[in-house]
Amino acid sequence: xxxxxxxxxxxxxxxxxxxxxxxxxxxxxxxxxxxxxxxxxxxxxxxxxxxxxxxxxxxxxxxxxxxxxxxxxxxxxxxxxxxxxxxxxxxxxxxxxxxxxxxxxxxxxxxxxxxxxxxxxxxxxxxxxxxxxxxxxxxxxxxxxxxxxxxxxxxxxxxxxxxxxxxxxxxxxxxxxxxxxxxxxxxxxxxxxxxxxxxxxxxxxxxxxxxxxxxxxxxxxxxxxxxxxxxxxxxxxxxxxxxxxxxxxxxxxxxxxxxxxxxxxxxxxxxxxxxxxxxxxxxxxxxxxxxxxxxxxxxxxxxxxxxxxxxxxxxxxxxxxxxxxxxxxxxxxxxxxxxxxxxxxxxxxxxxxxxxxxxxxxxxxxxxxxxxxxxxxxxxxxxxxxxxxxxxxxxxxxxxxxxxxxxxxxxxxxxxxxxxxxxxxxxxxxxxxxxxxxxxxxxxxxxxxxxxxxx
Amino acid sequence: xxxxxxxxxxxxxxxxxxxxxxxxxxxxxxxxxxxxxxxxxxxxxxxxxxxxxxxxxxxxxxxxxxxxxxxxxxxxxxxxxxxxxxxxxxxxxxxxxxxxxxxxxxxxxxxxxxxxxxxxxxxxxxxxxxxxxxxxxxxxxxxxxxxxxxxxxxxxxxxxxxxxxxxxxxxxxxxxxxxxxxxxxxxxxxxxxxxxxxxxxxxxxxxxxxxxxxxxxxxxxxxxxxxxxxxxxxxxxxxxxxxxxxxxxxxxxxxxxxxxxxxxxxxxxxxxxxxxxxxxxxxxxxxxxxxxxxxxxxxxxxxxxxxxxxxxxxxxxxxxxxxxxxxxxxxxxxxxxxxxxxxxxxxxxxxxxxxxxxxxxxxxxxxxxxxxxxxxxxxxxxxxxxxxxxxxxxxxxxxxxxxxxxxxxxxxxxxxxxxxxxxxxxxxxxxxxxxxxxxxxxxxxxxxxxxxxxxxxxxxxxxxxxxxxxxx
Numbered sequence: 001x002x003x004x005x006x007x008x009x010x011x012x013x014x015x016x017x018x019x020x021x022x023x024x025x026x027x028x029x030x031x032x033x034x035x036x037x038x039x040x041x042x043x044x045x046x047x048x049x050x051x052x053x054x055x056x057x058x059x060x061x062x063x064x065x066x067x068x069x070x071x072x073x074x075x076x077x078x079x080x081x082x083x084x085x086x087x088x089x090x091x092x093x094x095x096x097x098x099x100x101x102x103x104x105x106x107x108x109x110x111x112x113x114x115x116x117x118x119x120x121x122x123x124x125x126x127x128x129x130x131x132x133x134x135x136x137x138x139x140x141x142x143x144x145x146x147x148x149x150x151x152x153x154x155x156x157x158x159x160x161x162x163x164x165x166x167x168x169x170x171x172x173x174x175x176x177x178x179x180x181x182x183x184x185x186x187x188x189x190x191x192x193x194x195x196x197x198x199x200x201x202x203x204x205x206x207x208x209x210x211x212x213x214x215x216x217x218x219x220x221x222x223x224x225x226x227x228x229x230x231x232x233x234x235x236x237x238x239x240x241x242x243x244x245x246x247x248x249x250x251x252x253x254x255x256x257x258x259x260x261x262x263x264x265x266x267x268x269x270x271x272x273x274x275x276x277x278x279x280x281x282x283x284x285x286x287x288x289x290x291x292x293x294x295x296x297x298x299x300x301x302x303x304x305x306x307x308x309x310x311x312x313x314x315x316x317x318x319x320x321x322x323x324x325x326x327x328x329x330x331x332x333x334x335x336x337x338x339x340x341x342x343x344x345x346x347x348x349x350x351x352x353x354x355x356x357x358x359x360x361x362x363x364x365x366x367x368x369x370x371x372x373x374x375x376x377x378x379x380x381x382x383x384x385x386x387x388x389x390x391x392x393x394x395x396x397x398x399x400x401x402x403x404x405x406x407x408x409x410x411x412x413x414x415x416x417x418x419x420x421x422x423x424x425x426x427x428x429x430x431x432x433x434x435x436x437x438x439x440x441x442x443x444x445x446x447x448x449x450x451x452x453x454x455x
Numbered sequence: 456x457x458x459x460x461x462x463x464x465x466x467x468x469x470x471x472x473x474x475x476x477x478x479x480x481x482x483x484x485x486x487x488x489x490x491x492x493x494x495x496x497x498x499x500x501x502x503x504x505x506x507x508x509x510x511x512x513x514x515x516x517x518x519x520x521x522x523x524x525x526x527x528x529x530x531x532x533x534x535x536x537x538x539x540x541x542x543x544x545x546x547x548x549x550x551x552x553x554x555x556x557x558x559x560x561x562x563x564x565x566x567x568x569x570x571x572x573x574x575x576x577x578x579x580x581x582x583x584x585x586x587x588x589x590x591x592x593x594x595x596x597x598x599x600x601x602x603x604x605x606x607x608x609x610x611x612x613x614x615x616x617x618x619x620x621x622x623x624x625x626x627x628x629x630x631x632x633x634x635x636x637x638x639x640x641x642x643x644x645x646x647x648x649x650x651x652x653x654x655x656x657x658x659x660x661x662x663x664x665x666x667x668x669x670x671x672x673x674x675x676x677x678x679x680x681x682x683x684x685x686x687x688x689x690x691x692x693x694x695x696x697x698x699x700x701x702x703x704x705x706x707x708x709x710x711x712x713x714x715x716x717x718x719x720x721x722x723x724x725x726x727x728x729x730x731x732x733x734x735x736x737x738x739x740x741x742x743x744x745x746x747x748x749x750x751x752x753x754x755x756x757x758x759x760x761x762x763x764x765x766x767x768x769x770x771x772x773x774x775x776x777x778x779x780x781x782x783x784x785x786x787x788x789x790x791x792x793x794x795x796x797x798x799x800x801x802x803x804x805x806x807x808x809x810x811x812x813x814x815x816x817x818x819x820x821x822x823x824x825x826x827x828x829x830x831x832x833x834x835x836x837x838x839x840x841x842x843x844x845x846x847x848x849x850x851x852x853x854x855x856x857x858x859x860x861x862x863x864x865x866x867x868x869x870x871x872x873x874x875x876x877x878x879x880x881x882x883x884x885x886x887x888x889x890x891x892x893x894x895x896x897x898x899x900x901x902x903x904x905x906x907x908x909x910x911x912x913x914x915x916x917x918x919x920x921x922x923x924x925x926x927x
Contacts, residue, residue, distance in 0.1 A: 030550045031508070031559075032558075034534050084485045087481060400682065
């Protein structure tokens with residue numbers, strides 16, 4: 001087992017900032033662990049769900065070999081985005097430069113894979129050896145009829161959030177607003193920013209939007225088609241669903257195109273309703289607002305009725321919640337809806353506002369998880385002995401070793417949890433997770449032994 | 456729109472496209488290899504209380520951990536020193552020293568297995584000198600062993616990284632060979648083998664044959680750890696004591712060839728006896744393993760093993776008609792391919808396309824001569840250095856009955872409308888396969904079961920009522 005020290009013992013004890021939240025998005029300390037991904041991964045996460053384009057990684061095999069087709073972002077059409085395209089930088093390229101290789105690869109993709117655009121990702125190696133990815137993309141684009149867009153996101157720039165942000169800038173600079181046709185505003189249309197259609201989340205929300213007469217211009221970027229993204233500036237409203245790191249994008253869109261933005265979440269009954277109502281309000285359509293108020297009331301009743309059985313089974317269970325972004329607070333109310341108490345909550349990659357919102361929603365007695373490393377996580381489990389853990393997949397197998405039921409709510413999951421329909425799926429899956437008979441077998445001592453414990 | 460997609464897809468299935476695809480020079484599509492540091496991390500997990508430490512950008516380490524974790528469905532421990540832009544300018548020494556200090560304080564390892572990812576390699580960090588400085592400054596105790604390997608991902612593949620780390624670990628931990636202190640042990644090195652059950656199978660066979668042995672490295676208890684209610688960060692691995700005594704081994708037996716050349720060369724230079732055999736897959740492959748071990752012990756092969764061999768051969772006779780004459784495509788690492796192809800040839804299966812992204816000239820020669828020597832190998836071609844997009848072209852233009860490879864092959868198999876039997880790494884869409892051995896005589900049974908039952912299942916699900924039968 002670990003020594004009793006955790007990451008926090010290694011640094012200044014005063015890690016709580018003035019606002020009373022832990023230092024969020026704190027840089028990883030060298031040697032503390034390896035949970036955090038990099039800027040390159042962050043950019044991929046945001047852009048990779050764009051379905052009908054090619055995503056070319058200009059890097060050694062590590063960057064693409066380990067990450068092609070590794071997220072559950074679903075597409076209703078083209079599957080091109082899942083193809084693992086890379087220049088596979090080798091030693092000779094490191095010595096002589098990889099620009100020629102990159103150019104040839106781009107032209108090859110354009111000729112044989114029929115993409116609407118090509119996104120080219122720089123990596124640590126391509127940046128360090130001085131390949132000018134921007135220049136090569138411009139050159140290639142001049143020879144082609146499709147956009148070739150460079151994404152300058154070498155991993156060494158830092159955490160995932162930085163990469164998210166870079167991806168937002170790229171969309172703003174190179175994609176949004178580049179459509180050929182009309183620039184006219186489309187009434188009652190919205191963009192969902194930070195919705196990546198993981199496990200088909202988006203499709204859980206679409207029916208409600210449709211029923212209310214709200215048109216989805218595009219999600220950024222779940223199940224997105226390149227042409228729809230180019231016209232994203234025609235939407236009447238931006239709804240920031242997740243990923244605060246895309247705030248820069250909506251702010252800039254507000255300035256350039258005059259599109260207002262609101263924040264929202266489609267996790268849980270309350271937040272789904274509230275978000276739909278806020279959309280209606282922000283769209284400034286009284287008729288829509290009236291329709292929405294009636295609609296959400298009906299949906300809430302229906303959904304609560306459907307999940308009542310699950311609620312009975314889950315009520316008063318004790319949970320640890322560990323997630324990031326909008327889910328930080330949205331999951332608190334989702335779990336509360338099912339009668340689940342939160343013993344401790346923690347967050348990674350969240351902003352202080354997200355954190356404060358979570359804290360307000362939680363029971364004051366609930367503990368804040370400050371140390372987000374594996375060591376800290378295990379310590380909390382040992383102390384709190386929760387009935388269940390709701391978190392991202394990275395901690396799943398750790399939790400299993402402690403015989404604690406675990407539900408993955410990040411990109412590793414296979415089922416959609418967004419919207420009213422998603423709430424039902426969530427309740428059902430959580431019930432199956434918590435009440436699985438396997439936990440019972442695990443807890444039975446065999447053969448009965450005397451007080452032997454791990455050191 | 457619809458027609459456009461269709462035309463493209465049809466075109467992808469043509470001979471014309473195949474030729475264009477094979478003319479591709481620079482671009483790699485759907486690569487079937489991982490990188491050096493992933494192999495190094497895997498290797499480092501197999502030593503008692505060894506902490507894998509990635510000197511480089513933090514994202515790399517997160518990728519390796521998640522790839523291994525998804526395959527084994529187990530937690531995987533590793534740390535990174537999270538180099539960032541400033542390290543690119545000033546070098547990674549500060550990160551390395553602080554990282555070693557923190558890692559040692561937090562995780563109390565018995566050995567730190569330090570390896571590099573690209574960033575450190577491109578800027579030319581001298582990890583040896585940095586380590587010296589770290590110890591001098593008291594960041595970690597002088598006596599804490601730190602094994603080192605340079606593992607740039609732009610050179611070789613995961614099997615190269617495995618090899619480099621293994622050599623680094625022996626170099627760091629083993630005391631010099633002393634002719635009067637030679638121990639009586641056979642050190643068995645499994646190579647980049649991701650089947651925890653293969654390790655258990657080796658150990659079982661060695662025990663049955665009454666052999667004093669050390670499995671080096673041994674990830675079986677680390678990546679297939681029992682659930683005992685608490686998380687154990689270091690649940691197993693080759694003991695440090697056995698590592699210390701490695702150069703005094705009576706002999707080394709390597710059961711993989713292409714994932715271990717650097718380590719073998721190092722042992723040769725230390726005058727350690729080294730034997731290398733092909734991965735013991737199939738009857739002949741396993742026979743060779745048993746013979747090598749028997750030669751080492753000087754004892755007869757126990758009856759238990761002869762009986763086991765007999766049962767596997769009996770299973771081969773029961774099932775030969777389902778494999779004989781069937782056409783196969785395969786992809787994977789060199790050692791695995793040699794083993795699986797030799798098994799197919801034993802059963803009369805006909806390999807047609809063999810794709811090896813991380814091929815070497817020696818492997819190519821060995822594979823081609825094995826194919827040439829068998830009547831069932833005549834129709835086979837080895838495609839060295841090709842990727843899974845090439846494989847797709849091969850499958851749709853020159854159809855076969857089955858694809859054998861890891862989960863990454865599922866797209867190509869789907870497009871070609873043939874079943875995929877998952878043998879290799881990573882397997883992220885099926886459960887427990889690493890818990891069944893593919894080596895040894897019991898491995899023969901398991902492979903027959905997997906391959907034949909997949910064919911039969913396919914037949915049952917697709918046959919009309921007329922040909923739907925109780926007996927197959």
